Amino acid sequence: MALIVQKYGGTSVGTVERIQAVAEKIAGFRARGDQVVVVVSAMSGETNRLIALANDMTDTPDPREMDVLVSTGEQVTIALLSMALHKLGLDARSYTGMQVRVLTDSTHTKARIEHIDDHNMRADLDAGRVVVVAGFQGVDAQGRITTLGRGGSDTTAVALAAALKADECQIYTDVDGVYTTDPRVVDNARRLNTITFEEMLEMASQGSKVLQIRAVEFAGKYGVPLRVLHSFQEGPGTLITVDDEVDMEKPVISGIAFTRDEAKIIVRGAPDTPGIAYKILGPVGAANIEVDMIVQNVGKDGAADFTFTVHRNDFKRAQQVLHDAAEELGNPEIIGDDKIAKVSLVGVGMRSHAGVASKMFQALADEGINIEMISTSEIKVSVVIAEKYLELAVRALHSAFELDHPVAS
Template identity: 75%
Template sequence: MALIVQKYGGTSVGSADRITNVARKVKTFRDRGDDIVVVVSAMSGETNRLTDLAKSIMPEPDVREMDVLLSTGEQVTIALLSMALQQLGCEARSYTGAQVNILTDSAHSKARILGIDEERVREDLGAGRVVVVAGFQGMDEEGNITTLGRGGSDTTAVALAAALTADECQIYTDVDGVYTTDPRVVSGARRLERVTFEEMLEMASQGSKVLQIRAVEFAGKYNVPLRVLSSFQEGPGTLITYEEDGMEEPLISGIAFNRDEAKLTIQGVPDQPGIASSILGPIGEANIEVDMIVQNVSADGSMTDFTFTVHRNDYQNALDMLRKTANEVGAREVAGDNRIAKISLVGVGMRSHAGIASTMFAALAKESINIRMISTSEIKISVVIDEKYLELGVRALHNAFKLDQEPVASTEA
């Protein structure tokens, strides 16, 4: 008998029939004796419907009232799912975020969870009930309704699992697990049996959209085993945990990519202390997030080139700022490119293996793909290339690292 927290997203609860399907799935776990807490999102389409309604009244809706409005979405789902469970003979009780004291800060529309009082949930579990909790929402210290922002239901599930020290937190979604890369790009992409929290974080931040970053961070911090599975098919999904001692990890777990970036370069900048902050300072003040940063110094050390990437939406804005800065610091030239893409290799095995970068560069060179920027972390290598080579590059790397095959080095059970 285990204590399991399950989370079902908007598509999984998108209609009365689908809600009944979720109830059936929950009941099979309950029937084998597990204690189940279910976290649900709003029915798909509902958040958009409510947002449109709000905007027709107030074009830039007040954030406090928007949270009051949107939180009704999950409240509808918890009531309906509890009914569906009861209809199947499964005792169930629903709670809003406020009712189980999901305490957050007061940052409406992007609040952070500060604590959960899980006593009430424990009581219901003890009485043999399935507990259904509204995801995405909580309340601040003054009792105002808050929401956690996009994908916040994942965070609710992980936070509840941590508070209850659950055996597993299962995130049901419309894909059946985490893949070595996007199967729409590489047909040989393979579902991973498991990945580490660190790998999942790198993959999420590099463009893989299976899980919300904050939920993975939270799960890692509180060591909650996290499993991604499909709402619609059977299967074990992908387990996200810590590296286990004595287990040899595969070199590369996956390839993430995204095309949302743009590259900016300022060339011939007199190299002097503080030059990086004079260049990036104004960008940061304008709330533009910078992803990769690369700096080269000329042979004589007097001049430097400085390149960085931003979200494609911020490209024009950042370019205008950079031109202004170039004038001020006496730089030679400013250039930019918003037709780039980024590919990232992710794997904890990199830590202990050399030669991965050169294999990567060779595989890309073989396809005549020019690398524009390189950035590395302990478990990740990212390269920026021309956007048109993205699919070709991802396939080449998937082949080069044989990601379509089960890793032979793994001692996984």
């Protein structure tokens, strides 16, 4: 008998029929004797509908009331799924985040989990019940409803699995695992049997949308075995695990992540003096704009060129912040480009294999693709290129590193 925490996203519970199908899947696990805790999202489109209602009411919805509003979506799903389980003859009990007492800090719309009270869940599991919990939500010390931000149901599931010391946390989605890259871009992208927490974290942060970053961080921190599976197709999925459980014959590169949501800003001709990087990025950070890649070059006559990337949604605001600070920066030229993309190679094998970056650069050069910026870490090499070459670059790299070839067993 195993204790399993399962999470089903919005598309998996998007209709009454799909909720019934999820109930039947859960019944299969109960039939073999497993204890099951289920975390669900709101039905697909419901959270967006609620946000639209709030925006129709006011241009600046109060964050506390937004949390009260959007948390109702998951409450509908937990009730319907529990009803579907009852119909199949299974004892089930639903809980909101407040009822389980998923205790969070008080940061509305993007709260962080601090503690989970597992007493009621354990009592229900011992009594043979399926426990159905609303994802994405919790409660702060003052009893106010909070939400965890987009994708927060993944984090809820991993946190419950950690609290309960579950044997496995299973994330059910509309894909059957983690792939070497997006199959919509590379037809022969291959599903990975395993990937490390480190690699998955890099893949998620560099553009892969399969799992929420905070959920992967949580799983890695608490050692929760995490598996990505398809909601309605049978298969082993992808197991996300720790480094020492990875096959020694694992390829150097596990996958290619990419994002189209990048923009680049160049501050040209800034004074090359101590503190100039802070003078440029300080106001950007104060405006709550996240900076990704950074390159500084010393130019002529005591001047420097400073280049950094931001999310495309923050591009115009970041430019305005720098224009407002231009006098303090010595009135440099400020140039922008929001037609760039970032491509990243990810793999723990880079630690023990040289030449990954040079092979990447050669593959891109062979396709006539110019590299505008480079960033590296122990297990990642990222480049910024013109957005129009993104799909060509991903396909060329996927082929160059033979990611379409099955791993030898």
